[in-house]
Amino acid sequence: MQLQTKTIHAGVNKDSAYNSIITPIYQTSTFRFEDIGTTKGYDYTRTGNPTRTALEENIAALEGGTCARVIASGMAAITVTLHFFKSGDNIICTNDCYGGTERLLRLYSETFGFEITYVDMKDHEAIQKAIQPKTKAIWIETPSNPLLNIYDIKAICEIAHNNNALAIVDNTFLSPVNQRPLELGADIVVHSTTKYLNGHSDVVGGAIVVNQPQLAEKLHYLVNALGQGEAPFDAWLVLRGIKTLVPRMKAHEVNANAVARSLAKNKNVLKVNYPGLETHPQHELAKKQQFGFGGMISFEVNGDIGKVNKVLTSTKIFSLAESLGGIESLICHPATMTHASMDPALKAKVGINERLIRLSVGIEDTNDLIQDLEQALLF
Ligand SMILES: *Cc1c(COP(=O)(O)O)cnc(C)c1O
Numbered sequence: 001m002q003l004q005t006k007t008i009h010a011g012v013n014k015d016s017a018y019n020s021i022i023t024p025i026y027q028t029s030t031f032r033f034e035d036i037g038t039t040k041g042y043d044y045t046r047t048g049n050p051t052r053t054a055l056e057e058n059i060a061a062l063e064g065g066t067c068a069r070v071i072a073s074g075m076a077a078i079t080v081t082l083h084f085f086k087s088g089d090n091i092i093c094t095n096d097c098y099g100g101t102e103r104l105l106r107l108y109s110e111t112f113g114f115e116i117t118y119v120d121m122k123d124h125e126a127i128q129k130a131i132q133p134k135t136k137a138i139w140i141e142t143p144s145n146p147l148l149n150i151y152d153i154k155a156i157c158e159i160a161h162n163n164n165a166l167a168i169v170d171n172t173f174l175s176p177v178n179q180r181p182l183e184l185g186a187d188i189v190v191h192s193t194t195k196y197l198n199g200h201s202d203v204v205g206g207a208i209v210v211n212q213p214q215l216a217e218k219l220h221y222l223v224n225a226l227g228q229g230e231a232p233f234d235a236w237l238v239l240r241g242i243k244t245l246v247p248r249m250k251a252h253e254v255n256a257n258a259v260a261r262s263l264a265k266n267k268n269v270l271k272v273n274y275p276g277l278e279t280h281p282q283h284e285l286a287k288k289q290q291f292g293f294g295g296m297i298s299f300e301v302n303g304d305i306g307k308v309n310k311v312l313t314s315t316k317i318f319s320l321a322e323s324l325g326g327i328e329s330l331i332c333h334p335a336t337m338t339h340a341s342m343d344p345a346l347k348a349k350v351g352i353n354e355r356l357i358r359l360s361v362g363i364e365d366t367n368d369l370i371q372d373l374e375q376a377l378l379f
Pocket of ligand 1: 073074075076098100101141145170172173191192193194195204205206
């Protein structure tokens with residue numbers, strides 16, 4: 001089955017009582033036993049729920065995994081994943097990762113004895129040098145947020161595996177339509193389904209996908225033990241959103257490509273970060289490991305913070321808001337919004353400066369989006 005067929009059919013047929021085409025929402029906390037020890041496969045919704053299972057089977061099929069668990073949020077997915085490790089373990093992480101990931105890793109290092117090393121993952125020698133005997137994982141986010149750097153998943157997974165560490169990829173920015181890390185050697189894939197997978201900005205959720213039996217068993221244990229499973233209604237919304245994932249991702253990319261090219265020609269723009277531009281430093285790598293370039297762009301305004309604020313507040317279609325991956329276009333200021341909690345020294349080092357603006361390009365009319373940004377950038 002091709003991906004587009006899987007988005008619509010994988011996992012969805014859960015109703016043997018009435019044969020409904022769409023998966024029902026099993027809005028129940030508990031399930032009746034037939035006798036001692038016999039259930040119809042479910043006993044309690046924290047442990048498992050058929051609506052959640054439908055979404056889990058769907059996402060596992062899309063990512064090419066054998067097992068997925070869907071979780072209350074993207075951060076909950078990352079929290080659960082950190083529980084594969086213990087006090088004293090070292091994790092090497094992409095230095096320009098999502099702000100919430102950096103905040104959570106800081107909590108785990110300050111409170112639970114994890115050691116986190118941030119590395120520029122373009123530099124494979126630097127990754128190799130950061131490896132210690134206690135290194136248990138390499139945390140890869142590509143494209144990175146908000147700078148859209150691309151890191152070589154296959155090469156970094158090899159470094160991890162040569163050193164008995166797990167390779168984990170946050171695949172939120174591209175979705176399985178545009179990138180499938182398990183096929184490139186990753187052990188664990190995490191998602192904020194809040195973003196492209198759901199795609200309609202009306203639910204917060206996450207997912208974790210694996211393809212090895214021992215990781216699947218631990219994952220099932222952790223989600224149940226930590227009580228992080230996604231609510232059935234939220235799982236149902238994400239399952240509904242995924243049905244249009246393929247055409248949405250195509251539409252996001254058509255618009256993002258046109259917007260990036262228009263920004264690159266604008267004299268009030270210093271720099272555009274979009275992996276689909278031939279001028280992007282890792283354009284060739286993006287072409288090799290991705291199936292598309294996605295809908296996220298960041299750019300630097302040629303001007304002071306007053307001008308940046310003018311741009312952020314004068315768009316009429318792009319809304320000034322956090323989050324990404326919905327059908328509507330959003331504009332945000334990473335330094336004070338999505339990455340406000342990031343360690344200031346790390347922010348400065350990786351280049352998240354005050355001039356930087358991030359766009360989540362939606363699926364509105366292409367020319368409307370281009371004109372909206374052109375008028376906001378007039379000064
Ligand atoms: C949004 C996001 C998260 C966190 O997900 P939530 O659903 O907001 O908890 C993690 N990683 C990336 C790359 C994100 O964009």
